[in-house]
Amino acid sequence: MSVITVERKVLAKNDVIANENRSAFKRNKNFVINLLSSPGSGKTSLVEKTIEVCKNKLKIAVIEGDVQTDLDAQRIDKLGVPVAQIVTNGGCHLEANLVKDALNSLNTNDVDFLVIENVGNLVCPAGYDLGEDFKVVVLSVTEGDDKPLKYPAMFRNASVLVINKIDLLPYLKCSIDELKKNALSINPSLKIFETSCTTGKGVDSWCSWIQSNLQSK
Amino acid sequence: MHELGIAQNIIEIVQDQTKNYSNRKIKNVFVKVGKLTNVLNDSLVFGYDALIMGTNLEGSKLSIETVPAKIRCESCGSESVIDGLTFCCDQCKSTSVKLVNGMELTVFEIEIEDLSEVT
Ligand SMILES: Nc1nc2c(ncn2[C@@H]2O[C@H](COP(=O)(O)OP(=O)(O)OP(=O)(O)O)[C@@H](O)[C@H]2O)c(=O)[nH]1
Ligand SMILES: [Mg+2]
Ligand SMILES: [Zn+2]
Numbered sequence: 001m002s003v004i005t006v007e008r009k010v011l012a013k014n015d016v017i018a019n020e021n022r023s024a025f026k027r028n029k030n031f032v033i034n035l036l037s038s039p040g041s042g043k044t045s046l047v048e049k050t051i052e053v054c055k056n057k058l059k060i061a062v063i064e065g066d067v068q069t070d071l072d073a074q075r076i077d078k079l080g081v082p083v084a085q086i087v088t089n090g091g092c093h094l095e096a097n098l099v100k101d102a103l104n105s106l107n108t109n110d111v112d113f114l115v116i117e118n119v120g121n122l123v124c125p126a127g128y129d130l131g132e133d134f135k136v137v138v139l140s141v142t143e144g145d146d147k148p149l150k151y152p153a154m155f156r157n158a159s160v161l162v163i164n165k166i167d168l169l170p171y172l173k174c175s176i177d178e179l180k181k182n183a184l185s186i187n188p189s190l191k192i193f194e195t196s197c198t199t200g201k202g203v204d205s206w207c208s209w210i211q212s213n214l215q216s217k
Numbered sequence: 218m219h220e221l222g223i224a225q226n227i228i229e230i231v232q233d234q235t236k237n238y239s240n241r242k243i244k245n246v247f248v249k250v251g252k253l254t255n256v257l258n259d260s261l262v263f264g265y266d267a268l269i270m271g272t273n274l275e276g277s278k279l280s281i282e283t284v285p286a287k288i289r290c291e292s293c294g295s296e297s298v299i300d301g302l303t304f305c306c307d308q309c310k311s312t313s314v315k316l317v318n319g320m321e322l323t324v325f326e327i328e329i330e331d332l333s334e335v336t
Contacts, residue, residue, distance in 0.1 A: 001244060001328045006234050010226045010248070010322040092219050123255045124219040127322070153253045156304070156316070185303055188312040 014128055017096035021131025024103065025114070029217045031210070032114045034094075034130050036154060037138035038147075039120030042164040044072045045197035046138060046206075047115050051079045053200075053207045058112040058214060063102045065094040065119045072117065082106055093125035094118050112214050122151040133213070134158075140165040141172055145179035148186050155186040160193070162206065167196040220257055223322070224264035228274060230324045235273075238329055243277040245328035252286045253319040286319030 009015065025032050035043045044064075051060055061082045064072040073085035084102040086094060099116060108114055116132060118125045126135075137158040139147055142165055148155040155161070161183050163176065176194065183190055193209070195202035231246055246265075250256050258281045265279040285298045290306035291314060297307035299319075305312050 001334075002241075002331055004234060004238075004327040004329065006230065006324045006327055008230045008234070008324045010223055010230065010324060013226060013229075091222075095222075127254055127320075153255050156253065185305065185312070187304065 011127065014096045017100055018129040018131040021096055021100055021103070025108075025131060025133075028108050028111065030108050030111050030114045031213050031217050032116065032132045032134075033160075034125075034132035034135045035115055035117045035138065036122070036125050036135060036158065037120060037140075038122045038143060041120070041138045041140040041143065042197050043117050043120070043138050044075055046162060046164060046195065046203075047117060048075060048079065049195075049197045049200060049203045050115075050207060050210070051076070051081050053203055054113075054210065055079070055081070057211065059110055060113045060115070061106055061108055061111040063099060063106065063114070063116045065098070065117060067091070067119055082111075088119060092119060092121050092123075093128055094130060095128055096130050099130045112217075113210055122147070122154050126151075126153040126157050134160055136160040136162060138162045138164050139179070139183075141169055141174040141176070141179070143174075145174045145176075145182060148179070148183040152186045155183055155190070158187070158190065160191045160209075163192065163194045164197060166194050166201065167198050220260035221264040221268070223256060224261055224268050224279075227265065227279070227324055228268055228272065231274060231277075231327055232272075234324075234327060235329060239273070240335055241329045241332070242334075243274050243327060243329050245278050245280055245326075246274075246324065247280050247282065247326040247328075249282050249284050249321045249323050249325055251284045251319040251321040253316075254322050256322065258283065284318050284321050287317050288314040289317050290314050 037043050062076045063084050065086045070085040073083045076083040084106040086098045086102050135158040193206045262279050269275050287298050289296050292311035293309045295308040
């Protein structure tokens with residue numbers, strides 16, 4: 001038998017396109033986050049709140065990734081913010097080429113802040129670079145404080161953790177301190193925010209963080 | 218679901234790398250899969266076997282080497298294999314560590330039949 005030595009990254013194709021996206025974002029001075037969580041943790045709610053608080057201060061655009069329907073895009077559209085919907089038709093994560101296609105239908109020249117809401121899934125999207133500046137993972141307190149330990153790749157690859165639905169803490173056994181400790185044991189450099197999209201608590205400091213990143217773009 | 222896409226990527230890489238050997242059978246494809254990639258080996262093999270039907274890779278075998286997650290400590294320099302739960306140095310317990318292995322997803326070798334075996 002003959003052996004051919006290869007050493008080729010399996011996702012090289014995705015990485016090439018992700019880097020093209022990254023160059024486009026840089027040219028347009030877009031600050032871009034890849035928003036990740038399990039289904040229903042409040043990604044779209046957080047985007048809605050962010051739009052509510054920041055709409056007058058910065059230009060926002062949104063790319064919505066879902067397995068089916070454009071329901072999330074409709075929610076964003078109602079707020080008068082440019083939005084593109086990617087329907088993956090069963091695909092469990094977004095890939096860079098899908099984002100690239102979406103960028104064709106979304107003018108990001110004058111956009112300050114672009115949110116890419118990924119498919120609700122704490123596993124598969126972790127390994128796919130889309131060209132974003134940061135991966136932001138949302139974890140709601142109803143999911144339990146052990147989740148960072150169960151999904152280490154996601155928490156390791158993310159730069160920011162938003163702990164959402166803190167208004168529900170009185171009804172749950174979830175400990176915020178334990179949750180943070182677990183998250184930081186996987187990734188000591190995680191920046192952590194605590195929010196409630198229902199009461200609006202904590203959304204201000206999240207928005208300040210976005211603002212401070214725009215300035216460094 | 219996502220293993221199927223990865224299998225497709227692997228097949229494309231193999232086809233690209235073997236295009237100068239088109240008369241020889243592809244026997245084995247060796248890939249390295251890091252522990253932290255969330256890839257399920259069984260699903261990957263299942264997807265691979267399904268997708269190679271009717272292609273020039275039909276009959277080849279996907280062999281997976283799982284690479285453990287390994288960190289290097291930025292304080293004391295020692296390396297430790299981790300179970301995925303604690304990014305913490307075995308020696309000095311520092312948490313300022315760099316991941317050195319565990320995220321790989323690479324095709325590293327392809328075995329094809331020798332010229333003498335070509336029928
Ligand atoms: N109590 C409470 N409910 C919330 C909060 N944030 C979101 N929700 C509710 O949680 C549900 C899911 O919120 P979404 O924003 O659709 O979650 P998502 O992560 O975008 O969901 P997918 O895109 O389907 O994965 C909705 O019923 C929201 O009203 C919160 O801070 N507190
Ligand atoms: Mg949503
Ligand atoms: Zn050490």
